[in-house]
Amino acid sequence: MFFGTWNASEIMPQLATGMLFGSVLLVMFSVLIVKVFYLMTLSRALKNCSPQARKSYPGMIWLELIPVIGVVWSFVNVIQVSGSIGNEFRRRNIASEDSPSIMLGIIACILGVGTAVFPFAGVAGVICWIIYWMKISDYCHILRTGVHYNNPQQPNCC
Secondary structure (H helix, E strand, C coil): CCCCCCCHHHHHHHHHHHHHHHHHHHHHHHHHHHHHHHHHHHHHHHHCCCCCCCCCCHHHHHHHHCCCHHHHHHHHHHHHHHHHHHHHHHHCCCCCCCCCCHHHHHHHHHHHHHCCCCCCHHHHHHHHHHHHHHHHHHHHHHHHHCEECCEEEEECCC
């Protein structure tokens, strides 16, 4: 096949299949990298909570990477991380809701699962997920420094 004439009708389907397969692998790898950074944020949030305030161990966050279990575990992570942050805020006398951002996280999980039935839910799910991730990162900063990004002059505020 390398020597002689090439027939375009034989090569094009193989080339198209290879490009499609490569593109799918690239997207899957990119999604995995983003997911790892998200889970690192959740784990860091739990590590910034005292052991008494934690509802889960930081290492348990990573169970979300297991293919089928991860769908259910995403809900568990949202509930446990939000509850742990709320417990830590109460322990430190930082004003906040009981489980900060729990509703946003649950909505992001529901929309993520709903994408299988309603594809347009995926866009809304990704938006909610990114906002939830940003909020958890902000809470992580508050737990680490005691200062809120939006008002650095006033410590212990939310």
